[in-house]
Each structure stands twice: as structure tokens, then as C-alpha cells.
Amino acid sequence: MxxxxxxxxxxxxxxxxxxxxxxxxxxxxxxxxxxxxxxxxxxxxxxxxxxxxxxxxxxxxxxxxxxxxxxxxxxxxxxxxxxxxxxxxxxxxxxxxxxxxxxxxxxxxxxxxxxxxxxxxxxxxxxxxxxxxxxxxxxxxxxxxxxxxxxxxxxxxxxxxxxxxxxxxxxxxANDNQLAEAVAASAAQQGVKTVAVIDDRTAFGQGLADTFEEAAKQNGMQVLVREFTNDKATDFMPILTAIKARNPDAIMFGGLDAQGGPMLRQMQQLGMSQVRLLGGDPLCTERMPELSGNSPTVENVICATGGISVQRMQxxxxxxxxxxxxxxxxxxxxxxxxxxxxxxxxxxxxxxxxxxxxxxxxxxxxxxxxxxxxxxSFTPRGELQKPAVTLYRFQGGKRVEQ
Missing domain, CATH: 3.40.50.2300 (Response regulator)
Known part of the structure; x- marks a missing residue:
């Protein structure tokens, strides 16, 4: 009051x-x-x-x-x-x-x-x-x-x-529970068996990474390592070098596009061009290709957003x-x-x-x-009664639905 x-x-x-x-x-x-x-x-x-x-x-x-x-x-x-x-x-x-x-x-x-x-x-x-x-x-x-x-x-x-x-x-x-579950299920369907997890130590990034880690295990994936950075970082070479030694099929990043873009560029530089990058809605922005320097690795992104694409909205x-x-x-x-x-x-x-x-x-x-x-419409806690989730990837420099 x-x-x-x-x-x-x-x-x-x-x-x-x-x-x-x-x-x-x-x-x-x-x-x-x-x-x-x-x-x-x-x-x-x-x-x-x-x-x-x-x-x-x-x-x-x-x-x-x-x-x-x-x-x-x-x-x-x-x-x-x-x-x-x-x-x-x-x-x-x-x-x-x-x-x-x-x-x-x-x-x-x-x-x-x-x-x-x-x-x-x-x-x-x-x-x-x-x-x-x-x-x-x-x-x-x-x-x-x-x-x-x-x-x-x-x-x-x-x-x-x-x-x-x-x-x-x-x-x-939709909240992170729905997003992480959708990304984990999609990655498993596409053959991802091992994954490294990185979070940016924010409430969003750490929460999404925690939820994804559980969902990954439920989908039969092995979590090889858990690393962390911060939401202002742009140099991920030490973390990525350590992760490369573990040879994961994918990296799940709980963070924003401003860090995800440079991370993709550095993955390319380290020869990790076949490693998928998984994430939530901040990795699905229209600027991801630009932020990655149009690195080919942007086409390895699997990300999920709450709701549906604007093109499919009535x-x-x-x-x-x-x-x-x-x-x-x-x-x-x-x-x-x-x-x-x-x-x-x-x-x-x-x-x-x-x-x-x-x-x-x-x-x-x-x-x-x-x-x-x-x-x-809302639940008593203020959540959507019927949240939707959409999976995306990038192709030809554009965000497209999976």
C-alpha cells in the first residue's frame, strides 16, 4: 500500500x-x-x-x-x-x-x-x-x-x-523453466550428448544455467564442466580454451547477446566451429550476427524465447x-x-x-x-496461465524459427 x-x-x-x-x-x-x-x-x-x-x-x-x-x-x-x-x-x-x-x-x-x-x-x-x-x-x-x-x-x-x-x-x-527445458530437449534431439555450462553470474544467467543443467541431465546429456564469467566481459579465451580441452558437443551460455556475440567469434578463432551455443532469449536478438562479427559459428546457435515470433502473432x-x-x-x-x-x-x-x-x-x-x-491471463503468482516458447537458429545472417 x-x-x-x-x-x-x-x-x-x-x-x-x-x-x-x-x-x-x-x-x-x-x-x-x-x-x-x-x-x-x-x-x-x-x-x-x-x-x-x-x-x-x-x-x-x-x-x-x-x-x-x-x-x-x-x-x-x-x-x-x-x-x-x-x-x-x-x-x-x-x-x-x-x-x-x-x-x-x-x-x-x-x-x-x-x-x-x-x-x-x-x-x-x-x-x-x-x-x-x-x-x-x-x-x-x-x-x-x-x-x-x-x-x-x-x-x-x-x-x-x-x-x-x-x-x-x-x-x-514464459519463464526460464520453460525456456531451458525447450533448449535442452531440442539440443538432445539434434545429437548433443555432452555440454559445458557458462553463466554470467546475474540472476538471469545463473538461474537459466541452473535450470538448463537439470533439464540437460533429464534429456540424457552429460554436463562436463560449469564455468562463470560476468555480464561486462568480452574476453572468453581462457574459459573457452579450458572447455575446448573437454571436447563438448555444445556450450550452454546463461547470458546476454552482448557477451554471446564475442563468445561466438572467439569460438571460431579457437577452432570450435562445430560446437553449438545454446541459450535463452537474449541470444535470440536480431543483432546476434552483427555482435558475432558475422562469424559462421552464429549458425550453431540454438536459443529459445518466451512466446511466439511476431510473424506468427495474430x-x-x-x-x-x-x-x-x-x-x-x-x-x-x-x-x-x-x-x-x-x-x-x-x-x-x-x-x-x-x-x-x-x-x-x-x-x-x-x-x-x-x-x-x-x-x-495470470496465475495467482502473476505468471502467464498458458506460456508459449519458440526455438530459433540463425541462417544467412537472419534469425529463423527451428
């Missing part, structure tokens, strides 16, 4: 304005007195030009660093959804509503993620789409729960994201054309899910006829929504 001692909305928003470049704070209407229903302050400001109630939606992800391209793709999906929702001239609580996006950078750092999450609480956003990574989502989820703000991650896959049982945490993508081709028109060349992987995450937040508000998180949160938990990415 949001504390009754919160700063009045107009003042907190103006104070935040310098950091977030929010204009015209002085034109906002007076906020409800402290002690009013939580979240109602986010709907108290009006958009002077249109006379509509302004409601803030937040999105958080890595907008700097090695995977900023993925973070930007997530932000683009949220912006696209908000633009389309606003164009429909929504009315909630008997008043026209205008949604406004606050986008923040957590730099993929757990400490920065909690700082930014608190910023969202102070700004009294009505809901948050994010974070991208499990290692940032898990600590941020605690902040949002204490503030009473619902957040929906379109990308964080570690099962621990929902393990705390917070009623404010939701995920619109209306996906039209949606992708609209995305490309607005954000040419920026599509990666998660923007359809951040788009749907935004849509489900607003759909719950419409069902509740309120933008107050305390009022619309029960509607979000019970939502039955047909989205771009498929049917969206």
Missing part, C-alpha cells in the same frame, strides 16, 4: 521534473490531500491543452550499456501502445484520460534499478512496464510492492521474479510494419511484449473504471485479455 505520508503529487512531480524533463508542472491542478486513496494522485493532473486527466505510465530498462538496443526496443513498444491508446481518446472514471510515459534507465544494475523504482513511486505513476533483466526486476519488485504500484515485466524470465508472491508483480512471457505483420514506420531498424525481440504489458495495464484500468492502483489491481490479476502476443 502507498504510504499516506507521500509528497503531494504536484510538488513531487515538479521536483522530479528536472530529472525527467516533465514540463508544465506549474499548470497541474492541486493534488488530493495526503491520506487519499493510493494512486489517485497520478490521475489528478490535467493536460491543459486537451482538458484530459493525465495519467503517468513508467517504463524502466537498460538505456545505456551493452544491451541498450534491447532496452530501447522495450521502451519503443510501450510508447507505441501509449500513442495508440491516446489516439482512441480513452475515458476512465467518466473523464477523458491522456497517458504520459516516463522512461528511465536502470543500466542493468540492481542498485540503480531500486533507485529508479523509487523514482517511479515518488512520481506516483499508475503502473510500470519493466524491468528488462531478472537481476533488476527482482529487487525493483520489492519497491513497487511497498508502493502499491503494479508492474508487468515483458522480458525478465527468472522464476524468482514471482517467487515472493507479490500481488503487484506480473510477467507476460496481426503481427501489420504491427511490425507500424513499429518499423515509427522506429525503423530498432526491432529486437521484446517490444511486442512491452506493448501488450502496457495494454493490459490500461485494460485493467478500464475494467475498474479507475486509474487508482488499489482499485484496478484486482482487475489486472483476474484479466482475460486477447493481446498481440496471445491470450493473457
Amino acid at each position: 502507498i504510504s499516506s505520508a507521500r509528497i503531494p503529487f504536484t510538488l513531487s512531480l515538479c521536483a522530479l521534473g528536472a530529472a525527467l524533463s516533465l514540463a508544465a508542472c506549474s499548470k497541474q491542478e492541486a493534488a488530493p490531500a495526503a491520506g487519499a486513496a493510493s494512486g489517485s494522485a497520478s490521475a489528478s493532473a490535467t493536460t491543459a491543452a486537451a482538458g484530459a486527466v493525465e495519467v503517468l505510465i513508467g517504463t524502466v530498462g537498460p538505456m545505456s550499456g551493452g544491451i541498450a538496443h534491447v532496452g530501447k526496443d522495450v521502451e519503443n513498444g510501450v510508447r507505441m501502445a501509449i500513442d495508440e491508446i491516446n489516439a482512441s481518446q480513452p475515458v476512465i472514471g467518466g473523464k477523458p484520460v491522456h497517458f504520459k510515459l516516463i522512461a528511465e534507465d536502470d543500466a542493468g544494475d540492481p542498485r540503480q534499478a531500486t533507485t529508479v523504482a523509487q523514482k517511479m513511486c515518488d512520481a506516483q505513476v499508475a503502473g510500470v512496464v519493466g524491468h528488462l533483466q531478472s537481476g533488476t526486476t527482482i529487487p525493483a519488485a520489492d519497491v513497487y510492492h511497498r508502493c502499491g504500484i503494479p508492474h508487468v515485466t515483458p522480458a525478465a524470465t527468472n522464476p524468482d521474479v514471482t517467487k515472493a508472491g507479490y500481488n503487484t508483480t506480473f510477467r507476460v512471457i 496481426g503481427g505483420q501489420d504491427w511490425l510494419q507500424r513499429y518499423e514506420k515509427a522506429y525503423s531498424g530498432q526491432f529486437q525481440i521484446y517490444s511486442p511484449y512491452s506493448y501488450d504489458a502496457t495494454q493490459v495495464l490500461v485494460a485493467a484500468m478500464k475494467q475498474a473504471d479507475s486509474t487508482d492502483p488499489q482499485v484496478y489491481l484486482p482487475k489486472l490479476a483476474a484479466l482475460q485479455y486477447q493481446g498481440l502476443t496471445g491470450d493473457i
Whole structure:
């Protein structure tokens, strides 16, 4: 629940304005007195030009660093959804509503993620789409729960994201259990019998590697060795040299494309051109060939993503054309899910006829929504009721379904 001692909305928003470049704070209407229903302050400001109630939606992800391209793709999906929702001239609580996006950078750092999450609480956003990574989502989820703000991650896959049982945490993508099991089963079917495992020591990478190791054994594979690196590393020669001596059929990497690309290039340099690289959704981004320096080893990748490809989504081709028109060349992987995450937040508000998180949160938990990415409904823990998984490989410099 949001504390009754919160700063009045107009003042907190103006104070935040310098950091977030929010204009015209002085034109906002007076906020409800402290002690009013939580979240109602986010709907108290009006958009002077249109006379509509302004409601803030937040999105958080890595907008700097090695995977900023993925973070930007997530932000683009949220912006696209908000633009389309606003164009429909929504009315909630008997008043026209205008949604406004606050986008923040957590730099993929757990400490920065909690700082930014608190910023969202102070700004009294009505809901948050994010974070991208499990290692940032898990600590941020605690902040949002204490503030009473619902957040929906379109990308964080570690099962621990929902393990705390917070009623404010939701995920619109499959988790690592499903991804690791799919990759392990596919690798076994393609003749992989021995595998080395590397993780980047993040919550995502280590969690995926742990789950894969169990799934590999269940599929009859032998795990030869377990190594680790970090999510900023680019030199994997010592690890790969040690692994090469064990002669594995495949390497499973629990990590991101920013490390997976250089790893593929170095595997080629070491003569490991026949060794497969297995991984989760970060290895499935459109930039993997580029990040690998277009190494031939990119065609040895087997990766899994939660959900289905945008090409197979109902209306996906039209949606992708609209995305490309607005954000040419920026599509990666998660923007359809951040788009749907935004849509489900607003759909719950419409069902509740309120933008107050305390009022619309029960509607979000019970939502039955047909989205771009498929049917969206949640378990009591905030997981998808029917998650889908898609396996990919790379061919001719392009990501293709297996």
C-alpha cells in the first residue's frame, strides 16, 4: 500500500521534473490531500491543452550499456501502445484520460534499478512496464510492492521474479523453466550428448544455467564442466580454451547477446566451429550476427524465447510494419511484449473504471485479455496461465524459427 505520508503529487512531480524533463508542472491542478486513496494522485493532473486527466505510465530498462538496443526496443513498444491508446481518446472514471510515459534507465544494475523504482513511486505513476533483466526486476519488485504500484515485466524470465508472491508483480512471457527445458530437449534431439555450462553470474544467467543443467541431465546429456564469467566481459579465451580441452558437443551460455556475440567469434578463432551455443532469449536478438562479427559459428546457435515470433502473432505483420514506420531498424525481440504489458495495464484500468492502483489491481490479476502476443491471463503468482516458447537458429545472417 502507498504510504499516506507521500509528497503531494504536484510538488513531487515538479521536483522530479528536472530529472525527467516533465514540463508544465506549474499548470497541474492541486493534488488530493495526503491520506487519499493510493494512486489517485497520478490521475489528478490535467493536460491543459486537451482538458484530459493525465495519467503517468513508467517504463524502466537498460538505456545505456551493452544491451541498450534491447532496452530501447522495450521502451519503443510501450510508447507505441501509449500513442495508440491516446489516439482512441480513452475515458476512465467518466473523464477523458491522456497517458504520459516516463522512461528511465536502470543500466542493468540492481542498485540503480531500486533507485529508479523509487523514482517511479515518488512520481506516483499508475503502473510500470519493466524491468528488462531478472537481476533488476527482482529487487525493483520489492519497491513497487511497498508502493502499491503494479508492474508487468515483458522480458525478465527468472522464476524468482514471482517467487515472493507479490500481488503487484506480473510477467507476460514464459519463464526460464520453460525456456531451458525447450533448449535442452531440442539440443538432445539434434545429437548433443555432452555440454559445458557458462553463466554470467546475474540472476538471469545463473538461474537459466541452473535450470538448463537439470533439464540437460533429464534429456540424457552429460554436463562436463560449469564455468562463470560476468555480464561486462568480452574476453572468453581462457574459459573457452579450458572447455575446448573437454571436447563438448555444445556450450550452454546463461547470458546476454552482448557477451554471446564475442563468445561466438572467439569460438571460431579457437577452432570450435562445430560446437553449438545454446541459450535463452537474449541470444535470440536480431543483432546476434552483427555482435558475432558475422562469424559462421552464429549458425550453431540454438536459443529459445518466451512466446511466439511476431510473424506468427495474430496481426503481427501489420504491427511490425507500424513499429518499423515509427522506429525503423530498432526491432529486437521484446517490444511486442512491452506493448501488450502496457495494454493490459490500461485494460485493467478500464475494467475498474479507475486509474487508482488499489482499485484496478484486482482487475489486472483476474484479466482475460486477447493481446498481440496471445491470450493473457495470470496465475495467482502473476505468471502467464498458458506460456508459449519458440526455438530459433540463425541462417544467412537472419534469425529463423527451428
